Amino acid sequence: xxxxxxxxxxxxHRQGDYSREEVQLANRNSGxxxxxxxxxxxxxxxxxxxxxxxxxxxxxATWTLPITGLVNxxxxxxxxxxxxxxxxxxTVTMECAGNGRAGFEHRKPSMPxxxxxxxxxxxxxxxxxxxxxxxxxxxxxxxxxxxxxxxGFDAGVDHHFARSLSREQAHDQDxxxxxxxxxxxxxxQHGAPLRVIVPGWFGMGNVKWLTSIxxxxxxxxxxxxxxxxxxxxTPDDPGIPVTHLRVKSLMAPPGVPDWYTRRRxxxxxxxxxxxxxxxxxxxxxxxxxxxxxxxxxxxQIRRHESRYAWSQWNFEWxxxxxxHLLSCCATDAEGNMxxxxxxxxxxxxxxxxxxxxxxxxxxxxxxxxxA
Amino acid sequence: xxxxxxxxxxxxHRQGDYSREEVQLANRNSGxxxxxxxxxxxxxxxxxxxxxxxxxxxxxATWTLPITGLVNxxxxxxxxxxxxxxxxxxTVTMECAGNGRAGFEHRKPSMPxxxxxxxxxxxxxxxxxxxxxxxxxxxxxxxxxxxxxxxGFDAGVDHHFARSLSREQAHDQDxxxxxxxxxxxxxxQHGAPLRVIVPGWFGMGNVKWLTSIxxxxxxxxxxxxxxxxxxxxTPDDPGIPVTHLRVKSLMAPPGVPDWYTRRRxxxxxxxxxxxxxxxxxxxxxxxxxxxxxxxxxxxQIRRHESRYAWSQWNFEWxxxxxxHLLSCCATDAEGNMxxxxxxxxxxxxxxxxxxxxxxxxxxxxxxxxxA
Numbered sequence: 001x002x003x004x005x006x007x008x009x010x011x012x013h014r015q016g017d018y019s020r021e022e023v024q025l026a027n028r029n030s031g032x033x034x035x036x037x038x039x040x041x042x043x044x045x046x047x048x049x050x051x052x053x054x055x056x057x058x059x060x061a062t063w064t065l066p067i068t069g070l071v072n073x074x075x076x077x078x079x080x081x082x083x084x085x086x087x088x089x090x091t092v093t094m095e096c097a098g099n100g101r102a103g104f105e106h107r108k109p110s111m112p113x114x115x116x117x118x119x120x121x122x123x124x125x126x127x128x129x130x131x132x133x134x135x136x137x138x139x140x141x142x143x144x145x146x147x148x149x150x151x152g153f154d155a156g157v158d159h160h161f162a163r164s165l166s167r168e169q170a171h172d173q174d175x176x177x178x179x180x181x182x183x184x185x186x187x188x189q190h191g192a193p194l195r196v197i198v199p200g201w202f203g204m205g206n207v208k209w210l211t212s213i214x215x216x217x218x219x220x221x222x223x224x225x226x227x228x229x230x231x232x233x234t235p236d237d238p239g240i241p242v243t244h245l246r247v248k249s250l251m252a253p254p255g256v257p258d259w260y261t262r263r264r265x266x267x268x269x270x271x272x273x274x275x276x277x278x279x280x281x282x283x284x285x286x287x288x289x290x291x292x293x294x295x296x297x298x299x300q301i302r303r304h305e306s307r308y309a310w311s312q313w314n315f316e317w318x319x320x321x322x323x324h325l326l327s328c329c330a331t332d333a334e335g336n337m338x339x340x341x342x343x344x345x346x347x348x349x350x351x352x353x354x355x356x357x358x359x360x361x362x363x364x365x366x367x368x369x370x371a
Numbered sequence: 372x373x374x375x376x377x378x379x380x381x382x383x384h385r386q387g388d389y390s391r392e393e394v395q396l397a398n399r400n401s402g403x404x405x406x407x408x409x410x411x412x413x414x415x416x417x418x419x420x421x422x423x424x425x426x427x428x429x430x431x432a433t434w435t436l437p438i439t440g441l442v443n444x445x446x447x448x449x450x451x452x453x454x455x456x457x458x459x460x461x462t463v464t465m466e467c468a469g470n471g472r473a474g475f476e477h478r479k480p481s482m483p484x485x486x487x488x489x490x491x492x493x494x495x496x497x498x499x500x501x502x503x504x505x506x507x508x509x510x511x512x513x514x515x516x517x518x519x520x521x522x523g524f525d526a527g528v529d530h531h532f533a534r535s536l537s538r539e540q541a542h543d544q545d546x547x548x549x550x551x552x553x554x555x556x557x558x559x560q561h562g563a564p565l566r567v568i569v570p571g572w573f574g575m576g577n578v579k580w581l582t583s584i585x586x587x588x589x590x591x592x593x594x595x596x597x598x599x600x601x602x603x604x605t606p607d608d609p610g611i612p613v614t615h616l617r618v619k620s621l622m623a624p625p626g627v628p629d630w631y632t633r634r635r636x637x638x639x640x641x642x643x644x645x646x647x648x649x650x651x652x653x654x655x656x657x658x659x660x661x662x663x664x665x666x667x668x669x670x671q672i673r674r675h676e677s678r679y680a681w682s683q684w685n686f687e688w689x690x691x692x693x694x695h696l697l698s699c700c701a702t703d704a705e706g707n708m709x710x711x712x713x714x715x716x717x718x719x720x721x722x723x724x725x726x727x728x729x730x731x732x733x734x735x736x737x738x739x740x741x742a
Contacts, residue, residue, distance in 0.1 A: 011631070017388035020485075021632055023397055023473060027487050028633075030401030033560070035425040043559045045416035052630050054406040102394060109631055114391075116398050153629040153636060188414045189404070258524040259423050260382070260480055261392055262399075265524060 011109045018102070022112040031116025037252040037276050040120065040304060040312070041091065044182055047119030048203075049189055050096045050111060052161055052224075053152035056209050060193045065177075069145075069214035072136030079193050082177060085126035090176055090199055091306035093120045093278045097202035097229060097242045100342065100351025108347045115250055115355055120276075120309050123197045125178035129171045131213075137167060141215035144170040145222070146196050149209040157223045163207050164220035165198065174199045174282075174308070177210070199308035200244055200281040202350075204229050232346040239346075244280030246352040247338060249288050249313065249330035251275040253357055264359045271319045275355075276310040277301070279332035288313040291327035291354070299328075319361045327356045382480045389473070393483040402487025408623040408647050411491065411675060411683070412462065415553055418490030419574075420560055421467045421482060423532055423595075424523035427580050431564045436548075440516075440585035443507030450564050453548060456497035461547055461570055462677035464491045464649045468573035468600060468613045471713060471722025479718045486621055486726055491647075491680050494568045496549035500542045502584075508538060512586035515541040516593070517567050520580040528594045534578050535591035536569065545570045545653075545679070548581070570679035571615055571652040573721075575600050603717040610717075615651030617723040618709060620659050620684065620701035622646040624728055635730040642690045646726075647681040648672070650703035659684040662698035662725070670699075690732045698727045 014022070029050045036046050060079055067075040096117035101107055103114065111117075137144065147162040169175070176197040179186055186192040191208025198205040204224065220226070230239030252274050255266030277285040284307065289296040299313040313328070331337040342351045385393070400421045407417050431450055438446040467488035472478055474485065482488075508515065518533040540546070547568040550557055557563040562579025569576040575595065591597070601610030623645050626637035648656040655678060660667045670684040684699070702708040713722045 017390060018394045019388060020473070023389045023394060023483050024485055024633055025631070026394055026397035027402040027473075027483070027485055028404055030420075031398040033399055033422070033426050036559075038428070045420075045558050046560055049401075049416075051404070053628055054624070055404050057409070102391070102398075112394050112398070114395055114398055152627040154631075158627075158636070187416050188407075189417055253425070256523040256529075257424055260396070260525075262395055265529070 101348030124180035249277035472719030620648035
């Protein structure tokens, strides 16, 4: 029974069109509908969702969270105990590290996100640091490991999804153990009964369906930490760990779509262009520019009260009949700016190239007559 | 500005691999995660979703539903008035007519569903017949037309999504005007504030974001009624309207998946195989058989109390090491049975061919050692 499971890091990279397996993943996972970028908080059910393995169903009545390893007081906390810690709410924009992978012509066989693997939610829970303080993480602990109930194979390795944070990162006051999303109990597909929320990071750090937290004395070697989620330019590149979000912006498509192509039809006159922009690690977005047929214009930015949530940008466009290319490009307070084209990554991670839409401006009735 | 919008009924059919536009639709729309077939009612946020155009955001405070045309008393009902009608709950299995389209090698450019465009929800609302009775539909009315707020182009035609029912169908006691889904206000992506629920029909009849109901004296000629949603064997075939669900069954995949291929790994020994089966128009499922490497076995069926909701089937499998093909096949009380292979349809509608999974049974540790 050799090679029964696809070792997808050994599969040839895809070129051009998409495979049955890529479409299977796209049907199974789900992205935001871009028109809902008008909402500060993504409506329930429309937040992007990327689950590596099957969604596990845990019994909250018997579930407890062990906190073990290099701690002074090993704990095993049922949900009601976690709910007794001081309760914090953080509004956080989360994005999949693989968002934009489909933009690479020659790409790793994996989830073919175009631009839609993003969402913003209000997460409520205990602060991880408060829970860790109760256990007392020892000085010799180097990392804290979070393990989920979701299990399967990736690149031939059978494992539970697990990720680590450094001891310092784990004691960041903004990291949550969340049991609510948008003031409702955590939905099953988002990690019920408990998940980690690491604001400002890509999605993979926000481990779902937590089954244990362990303090260890060495860097964690789990598959999703050591092998996956590294920026690599070649297969042999040891790579750089994927951590924080990169500066990015998206536009809510104006007008109405064509069903199949999603090309947009807009009536002439004043059109409000709007969208969202964010960066990593809580760094604010400094400016967003809108490109109209290659000419760039400043936009108005409305910041969210949470530094981890996306900003809204708005631009009043005088739409003239004809074909137009609309783009948006964000720059953050540290001077990071979106690139024009995807920056090559072996696994399709971190593609924050500018978002462009093709728009036809015209009078609808004549349009139909000519079609 | 000719031909600015893809007329997707004129685009060449796709062969083999999938286009960027198909993947765009797959990222935007979402299917059930098959492991959640264990649930009688699909968990909120995991019901399949197919929206032709942008999701409109309607203001419930000012929204009213006009009921016009050939009625004795034209009405305009705000939501609170609709909520004063007797309240009914129906648990309904809904499936997209295009579910299985990706199974056609040579297929219409459209949403590339594999098997996952299905879900079951408890819908609550007023009975359409009660509301129509208050308006008094006249004898000369032939059809009742439901129009949604969602608008866009399809095959070059600019329109709001709209569908009709015959006068008789519209007075069926099981058709609802639903304002709740699973005891919560209707989510925005499922048609808030009000949608039609036509139990036993494919999804297209369940018009979302209702903006009007109109009784008319002739067959409705709207694009989604007269041009789209017909079974056709050739492009010139006038076709047969798509209406009721076809008999079908799916299996919750046993064991754990490989991330990319979704092939399954199962440990040897007794394994409970489980899944769901349904048919159209409230016809009960009579039997479900499970195929193990081509040999068929009867399963135990547990019917849902609602005749419009899927049945659960279960089978105890003694899994022996090696490669296996698992299938399921349902037959309904009218003798309709799933075909082995997709029955050709020009638009990829109504593919109810049997669901097959590839499964490896083996000892996990040796598996990894050999990988």
